[in-house]
Amino acid sequence: MKHARVIHEGRVRHGLERDGQLLLDDGARVGFDAVTWLPPLEPVPRPRTILALGLNYADHARELAFKAPDEPLVFLKGQTTLAGHRQFTRRPPGVSFMHYECELTVVIGRTARRVRRDDAYDFIAGYTVANDYAIRDYLENWYRPNLRVKNRDGATPLGPFLVDRADVPDPMALALQTTVNGRLTQSGNTKDMIFDVPFLIEYFTGFMTLQPGDLILTGTPDGVADCRPGDVVVTEIERLGALVNTIA
Amino acid sequence: MSWLPGGTVYGTLLNLRSEFDALAPQMHEPPYAAPPRAPVLYIKTANTFSPAGTAIAVPSNVPEVEIGATVGLVIGAGGEVRGCVLMNDLSVPQAAFYRPPVRFKCRDGFLGVGAEVRETDPAEVQIEVRINGELRQTVRFDALLRPPAQLLADVAEFMTLAAGDVLMFGCAAPRPRARAGDRIELRSAALGTLAHTLVAETP
Numbered sequence: 414m415k416h417a418r419v420i421h422e423g424r425v426r427h428g429l430e431r432d433g434q435l436l437l438d439d440g441a442r443v444g445f446d447a448v449t450w451l452p453p454l455e456p457v458p459r460p461r462t463i464l465a466l467g468l469n470y471a472d473h474a475r476e477l478a479f480k481a482p483d484e485p486l487v488f489l490k491g492q493t494t495l496a497g498h499r500q501f502t503r504r505p506p507g508v509s510f511m512h513y514e515c516e517l518t519v520v521i522g523r524t525a526r527r528v529r530r531d532d533a534y535d536f537i538a539g540y541t542v543a544n545d546y547a548i549r550d551y552l553e554n555w556y557r558p559n560l561r562v563k564n565r566d567g568a569t570p571l572g573p574f575l576v577d578r579a580d581v582p583d584p585m586a587l588a589l590q591t592t593v594n595g596r597l598t599q600s601g602n603t604k605d606m607i608f609d610v611p612f613l614i615e616y617f618t619g620f621m622t623l624q625p626g627d628l629i630l631t632g633t634p635d636g637v638a639d640c641r642p643g644d645v646v647v648t649e650i651e652r653l654g655a656l657v658n659t660i661a
Numbered sequence: 662m663s664w665l666p667g668g669t670v671y672g673t674l675l676n677l678r679s680e681f682d683a684l685a686p687q688m689h690e691p692p693y694a695a696p697p698r699a700p701v702l703y704i705k706t707a708n709t710f711s712p713a714g715t716a717i718a719v720p721s722n723v724p725e726v727e728i729g730a731t732v733g734l735v736i737g738a739g740g741e742v743r744g745c746v747l748m749n750d751l752s753v754p755q756a757a758f759y760r761p762p763v764r765f766k767c768r769d770g771f772l773g774v775g776a777e778v779r780e781t782d783p784a785e786v787q788i789e790v791r792i793n794g795e796l797r798q799t800v801r802f803d804a805l806l807r808p809p810a811q812l813l814a815d816v817a818e819f820m821t822l823a824a825g826d827v828l829m830f831g832c833a834a835p836r837p838r839a840r841a842g843d844r845i846e847l848r849s850a851a852l853g854t855l856a857h858t859l860v861a862e863t864p
Binding site: 492 | 674699
C-alpha cells in the first residue's frame, strides 16, 4: 500500500492511494489536488533520526571529484528540513549553485540495534523518495557537508507516499530519475549504490539504535544541475512515485 | 520524570576559545583550508539521550570517552529561548573535523541530559567537571566566540530552531576523558548537578 499524510479541510489525515485518488481515514475519497501534502510519516514520540548518505554512487562521487569512500559518508538532518510533496523550496538570493538529489529513502519499522545485513529488510517499514537539495555555495570543510548546505528549512522534500516494504520486492534495482521543467537531467539505478541498504542498516545499527519512523536517505547518482526560482523539479523512483517540488 | 529534549539537539564546534585556539594552527592546512565562516553544527540524535543518574555504556572498542560539559539553550513554543539545561556531550576521542562526526558523537547514550530547564543568564554559568570526585575541569560560558544572541542569529540565517529544539554552546578543550567504571559529575550553581556512571558495554 501507498500511505500519504495530508491536510484536508483543515485536518491532518492519513490517506491510502486508490486508483489515482486518496482514500482518507475519515472515508473521503479526494483527488491529489484537493489536499496539502505532508511528509508521509506518522509522528514519533522522540525526535526523528534522519541519516543521509553522501557520495554513495560511484558516478556521483566521480562527478564531484572524490574517490569513492571506503566507509559511508553520513550526515544528519533535523526535522525542520523536511517538506511534503508539491511544496516549495527556497533558493537563497545570490547563490550560484543549488542542486536537487533524488534519493531512495528507507523508513525504519522496528527498533533496530546490531542488525545483521541478512536480517536488515525485517527492520524496514517501507520506502519513499527524498529530494535532498544542497546549496554548494555554502560548503565549508568543517563537518562537510555542513548544515548550512544540507539542513535548510523545507529543503528536503519527502514523498509523495510511504510505500510498504512488501510492495518493493527488490529496492536495490529501482530506476530513479529527475526532471527539471520536464527535461530529464538525472538518471540512475539503485543497483549502483556503493553501500547498499542492508549494509547501511548493519553499519548504522552497529553503533546507534534506530527507531520506527527514523530515515536513511541513501544518496544520489550523478546528474545534478542548478535549479532556479520557478523551476519544477520532479524526483521519481520506480514503484515509489514522483515527488514534485518547485523552487521559490 | 526527567526532562528530555522534544526536538532536535544541535551541538556547536569551535565556540569556546580554548577549542578554537587548539585547532587554529591547522585551520589553514588541508583538508580545512580556511577557518569556518558560519557556525559549525552537528546533531545529537535521540538514541544518545541519557537522563540524569543513568548508566552510559562505553563501547568495548573505545578505551576512553571525552566528557563534554556544556549548556543547551532550549527553544520554546514561540521560537523564543525557554531556558538553559546542563548537558554532557560525550564523544569518542576524535582529532579530525572534516566529515560529520556521527560515529563519534551519536552512539547510544552519548548525551547526558540535565533533569530540568532553568531560566538563567548563560554568561553566569560555570560548570565543574568531576570524575570519581576529583575536579578535572571548570568551564565558563562568559567568553564564547559567538555569545548566545549572536549564535542564535547566525544559525537563524540558514535554519529555524523549532519548539523543543536545543542548541548547545560548545565544549572547552582539552576535554577530560573517562572510562568504564568512572562516575562523572557536572556541577553548576545555576543549573544543578548532572551525574552519570560509565559502564562497559554488554556484548
